[in-house]
Amino acid sequence: MHRFLLTWLCLAISPLLLAGNGMQSGLSEAARREGTLLVHATIDREQVAPLLQAFQQRYPFIRVQYQELNSADIYRRALGNNAASGDVLWSSAMDLQIKLVNDGYALRYSSPQKDALPDWASWRDEVYGTTFEPVVFAYHSQRVAHMPRTHTDLRRMLRAQPGQLRVATYDVEASGAGYLFFSQDSRHNAEFWDLAAALGRNVRFQEGNSLTLLRRLQQGEADIAYNVLGPYAVSFTRHQPQVRWVLPQDYALVVTRLMLIHKAARHTAAAKLWTDFVLSRDGQHVLSQGSGLPPIREDLPRQLGHIDLKRNAANLRPIQVGSGLLVYLDTAKKSLFLKRWRDQLPAATRPTH
Template structure:
């Protein structure tokens, strides 16, 4: 009897003692590969908890994680200097790589939990749910006085905007800036009227959300237009002087897109990473430890105190697919940039 009990205990404990021992053919292949290379626009510090959780799940894999810009990830992918997984906030460039046949098709078992707009051709997957917000200096603009929509901002800038200094992305040199503004133009029929008002009062054009938020903190700008929501939320927690809000007429939602390069040297490891990032566990780590709202439909989406699920009617997620290629057309891009530069006050065009 004692021997039988010991055997039962051993059988129960065996999976625990085995820990990270491979349990599938995919894991066995990844174990032999031993390495995973990830090129990402998300800085390593922000996703350190995700990397730690992945290592705990697959300790036999060494992850080489490189912080790169979206443009660098794209160029390296074309030159053959890429990692196995390409994870980028430059949604349009990621779709361009897929369109050029450089993504490995992989139907992740996690796909069923994603919104229909968040993947394309089983080759690229959205991983986050990030609203684009308006941020402002609360020392200069009271919470109740901050325009709460694109339309309200346009009216306010026309009426008394001379006293407000604006900052936003450099549309000409920043891929994210151009992408956000071009998507604005698709969703807002009055975009160019708004652009004219923005241009007259634009003081700073920068390359990332953090710089825009720092300008508010230093009192250099009063409003920052088109800021990534997770950055605004995290920054405002440390600097209560900075406020932020979801525009009430519509709020664009972007996602960091992930694909496996067709010439990945460690394709099995890349599949494990893809599945983990999209899994409930991986998404919860991104949400709770990195402040990036989850893409999965079966997890609550929050940004600070804002329940994004309740705000769904005003949210405009950007569809992952060939539609993102429209404004990468060189003729359309040149026309858009020329029109934008015409809106800027003299001396403020790039």
């Protein structure tokens, strides 16, 4: 009886495996003819180099042209809807990526790897989360002896020491990721605008990415960096012991870098192979171990420095992938939000753009 069941199961599964292998073989042949893949991404090229190398070893017939761009530039280029838009768009500005999908710029592709992702990490088979990155507080340990562990305590400390602590944070108006972090903060924190007022009175620098914020700490120009991507903080502080970071204990936003294939992609087969590889166990392992980016897959461990993220999941707030991200991109709502943030800033530090 057991032998019969085993034989039946093998006969039932074999066509599915053959179909899957056939699909991958067909993609490989088409990608071989294409020969090229253009990736537009916000991840530093040096950080993602191990993934590029692993993909190249797997598919030596595909020449990857990797262009490191900020999230706003990726979005603007995508609107051109032509070859310059890129084949694969990979960005931490989750709301802008979702807007591209919603406005019809993404190619639908049902990756065979999608079942290993959390339910919240993909949408309509058109966009996929690839990483699991908590947003943290970073600080200069010689200037801040006791760094608050919650948003409320941070607000209280800034209020108690007005003008004494120099804050660096994202340029909320110019950075898509920065606007995403702040707008999501306002959803999860009932006291957000009180915190924004305290931050605003102490802001000295507004930057476009986490590395620049961390360098402000390293150079002694800032004391606290607010809303820093955790993996960057972990990597940076290994070599800069005076710079430290904490995972907020009340809540920590979790960003996933969203990846989509542009509808106008010229190398769609290569783009599908890339998508599958990045989401595969092998690709995710390389991202985790080689690039320091915690994996999105449920079947792999997730670490941020010494912290086991699966054991500390209760206070993590993953930003849901889907149409909910469009709320704060409404023109009127975004203008009101930015004006309210601008009003918190001293005149000397208000953006001129």
